[in-house]
Amino acid sequence: MLFENTLSRALLCVALAVVAGPLFADTVWLKNGDRLSGTIKLFDGGKLVLETDYGGTIALDWKKVATLQSDQELLVKQDEVTGERAKSLQAAEAGKVTLVNGEAPKTVELASIEQLMKPRPLVEDFVWKGNVDLGLDYKRAEKDTDDYDVDFKTKARHGRWRHNAEGGYNREKQNNVVTTDNWDAEYALDRFLDEHWFWQGRLGYRRDKIEDVSSQRTIGTGPGYQFWDDELGAFSLASLVNRNDYEYADGGNNDFYSLGLKWDYNRYLVGRSVELFTNGEVGKPIGSDTDYELDAEAGLRYKVTDWASLNVKAEKNLVSGAEAGELDETRYSVGFGVGW
Template identity: 75%
Template sequence: MLSKTLLCLAVCTLSLPVLADTVWLKNGDRLSGTIKLFDGGKLLLETDYGGAIAIKLNKIATLQSDQKLLIKQDAASGELAKALQPAAEGQVTLVNGTAPKTIELASIEQILRPKPFVQDLVWSGNVDLSLDYKNAEHTTEDYEVDFKTKARHGDWRHIAEGSYNREFRDDFMVTDNWDAEYALDRFLDEHWFWQGRLAYKRDKIEDVSRQRTIGTGPGYQFWDNELGAFSLGSLLNRSDYEYSNGNKENFYSVGMKWDYNRYLLGKSVELFTSGELDKPLGAVADYALDAEAGLRYKVTDWASLHVKAEKNLISDGSDGDLDETHYSIGFGIGW
């Protein structure tokens, strides 16, 4: 009995390295970890000894992995491999249940992990902080905090986001506003979902002092994987505007929302944009745009630097139009 137990322990011990993905380098080194993705000429390997490591393709001799991976040799199609086996230098063998196929590493454009159906709660998000101080003819101080978080469980996805912005010019406050939004998505299949959302914005400086919106409508998730996500949604909204002079306006509108992010250079750089364009019903010239776009550079696994542009535009066909463009550079944390 003791010998059988020792034998089992020995087999388990010897099997542990096999469970990890392996990358052989052309200089003879071997790295073990988990292949996260390959894109932009770099392979991202997650290790327990050095975190995420980006490896240039021209430094890799061959690969081995026991996980299912989507191998894309062009932008239009891909092949799902059940495993990767090492081959001659500059090559890798795809194991897909039929005859193994050996391909050139240089022919691979992307390697992605297929995203499984979400059973447990998956939570992600980021908080961006920015501070701008200028001491010239006018002294300007600008503070901004933005957050966005998503939680997915099964067919349900929760999205919460908000921001706070305050700006002083010569000790006189010229900007003071905050906003918050919550959206709940119910996925009907892999791509289509139905969304309901609540949004509120408070501005103590501009003519439009309060905005309240409730909306619902269908959306489509084009993709959501290791390289990023892209979704579009159409909403029927009920909006309430309250102006600084006490006037109020209630109306319905149709809107289009977008949310796009794309990781580049082994997930060290993120390109992102999101926003909404609304058209009030029954008013030909009126519209509202709230959008942002920017770049985020990861300094560590959780810290990042960002540059961002934000646009807030409300046109009501009068001199009271609101048109703001804001640029910021700052520090952020992500999870």
């Protein structure tokens, strides 16, 4: 009798698992007749991101979707500002989906939906992501040096606003003598005018205890274009007019204007386990003999867990045609990071 009861309970658990399993899987029907199951992670920028156990993370063209269903609670946004919580989504006729929110179900056109996402606490459409990298740098310039480096970068978006913050600290020693000791920070605020175009304003500051330029302050503004920004990566360009103020270690100062082009690109590969990234700025001072300036980095991150990663990157700092002499410096680093 005991064996029979145990066997019955085991069979019941298996049956419940078989029946309940598909209930928690989201389903997407495509216009060509295909049906995909998985977990809907996000819809933004014209791409529906579906996480599957058979093909990893898949980005589907929203225009190819006929309808879909989900048992998740999702925030459905039909414009940039307001959104509606749906306790679940039910399949409807081609080109539509039904929102179930506890009241009378409402069927809407897929074309009217601009975003789908898991609602966040407090601010439902708040999206925050970033990373902190710690590393040992291996630098090859006029002299070979080793140094320790800490960098952070984060973005937070709500509605038409996006906040960007980044910074770092670098300290180098050569033959027990401190050769580099500096830190920098930058904050930029983006106001989206539509799905892609935005206007950016930024503030930047750099402090150096070793070099002749002891501090740099930058204020800039200008238009930008967001090509895409979804669960698989992002790419944006911004063109800025900057005012730069330099203070020197001997007490002197200088200020000038410049034109700059910033880029920010990242892309997840191999089922979101590897991230390729590059960002930086190239600029041309106005009324200066300097040809151009370049400050850029590129690298790879390998996700060890959902939050931990290993990284390898290269940084390039180049000033061409400067009155005081040209600068061409490259730094390579490997390290450990955390992300969210």
